[in-house]
Amino acid sequence: MDRHERVRLAMEHQEPDKVPTLSPMDVQTYVYDALDMPVPKNMYRYFISPFWGRIIDKTAPFLNLIGSFENDLREFMVNKIKADIKMGFDSTWNVYANIFRLKDSKRMYDLWGRLYAIVDDGYGNMATPSYLGGLFKSPQDWRTWNKKEWEAHPEKMYKYNDFINKEFGKDIYIFGSHLYGLFEQAWQPFGFKTFVRFLRKQRPFLEELIEYNKQWYLKCVDASADAGFPAIIYSDDMAFKNGPMLNPTMMDELFGAAFQEITDRAHKKGVKIVIHTDGYTKPLLKYFVKWGFDGHHALEYNANVDLADFREEIGHDLVFLGHLDITHVLSFGSREEVFEHMREAIKKGGQGGGLILGPCNSHADIRVQNLKWMMEAIDEYGSYPLPMTT
């Protein structure tokens, strides 16, 4: 059975030949270790150089204009898919991440008004920029923000996705993905404290914001579907380790209709759509189904997600994706720990299909060796039909 068929059947809650796999989103150390290449320093070597840093501080707008960092991102994402294919992943999480712009040598901002720090991944490489806060303090700040690049984004995304699908679409099942979802777009450009005040005092503005972002996101759905990707990961962190950030009823009231339009658009285009959110999401599962999502990704092991418990809660109304522990098992765990973790995950979530396993998130410590053990453990425990007591 090929990779596409394996993932497709799992997405239909059917049993493929074995449990399929999904790659992590963005881990440089994993990608280049898998490809036996050094991590390219690219722009990062200039960010961390005191001399070049001073020059970047003065020339950031020009560097943004010539798309210097965009080239680094593109190179990384192409290499990531190559690594995923080489490692034997059945599916890859492909993000069009050309959203970051240099503020200076230490910070970036994104097209939607977030501020980030440029940070090291602990191995001398640039990590995913670390969110510092929002650039907006008021609805007026958002309304007057220059959205020219923002609105041009879906078209650029389509061109990139089209290239990726033509280059790799035959070799691996590709989940298209976009940054960011409607909830994150509603709070992160303002900061969480300002957002909760908006909940009480600026509800019409929040509705205006959500409507605008929904219209934009629908174009991003088109940019994946029209490029030929079979599925989309809708990435929108709405939970933390202990539960949802916002009361699910309020989330449904504010965002539910917009989510439904997004999933409807995907389905009309013939693609599946999976919601990614970190955290403990059990109280949200029934809403994910209501909003029309086909699956749920992350299911963080470190947030106490128990696949059997979640399956009992929602049955086969959602495909489960991700789940594997990155804080220890896939980073520092022994072969025995990886095998035991995989055996447990397959036993708890694998019956009847609808399970696609992979690292639940990105982490610079994820080791290629542990991912190889992960694949071996699937061969050991994950062949369908699964025994009732794997």
Added chain:
Amino acid sequence: MQDSMLAVQKAILDFDFDAIDEAVRSCLDRGIPAWEIIRDGISQAMVVVGDKFSSGEYFLADLVMSGEVVEEAMALLRDKLGTADNFSKGQVILATVKGDLHDLGKSIVSMMLSASGFEVIDLGVDVSEEKIVQAAKNSGAKAVGLTMLLTTAASSVKNVVDAFIEAGMRDKVRIAIGGASANQRLADESGADAYGEDAVKAVALFDRFLQEV
């Protein structure tokens, strides 16, 4: 309890930014001292907020919203507190560890601790172990809370614990960890005293710490 004090509590539990102002002013007009409004109004309401969060009735946004309402109240009360109004339970140092810049979790813990009567020394984000130890030396604080979202920052916890050992202060402070990438395993492996699952549990944890030390 007086109606005006109940109104303070109600405003916090209703997340009512407009009513809190009126309720606090009403208390002050009746001659109720600021420290009493904090102790019997705000802190009591935050106990209820904590209970509702623990039981699943309130969510993270509700915790933050109640904190923002408390902030409105405190803006009216701070300059009314006299130097003799020492109602603090004790000092707690909070920091997001070195290598991590995330602030949200720490600021929620800070808000819950402040509203529960602790004096919080917030050192900010990406804080080195040297700075944390120095802050403990300078302040005499006996409790330290370390937060982290990034798994890559986990090793910083052990560095903080080791720095306290090196400074000969390990038996004088209690160290708790929390945040998305924290867990009991990390607490055990790094030599921290406890792992707190959320901001509400952090209050109970630091209550216990300050009784122990």
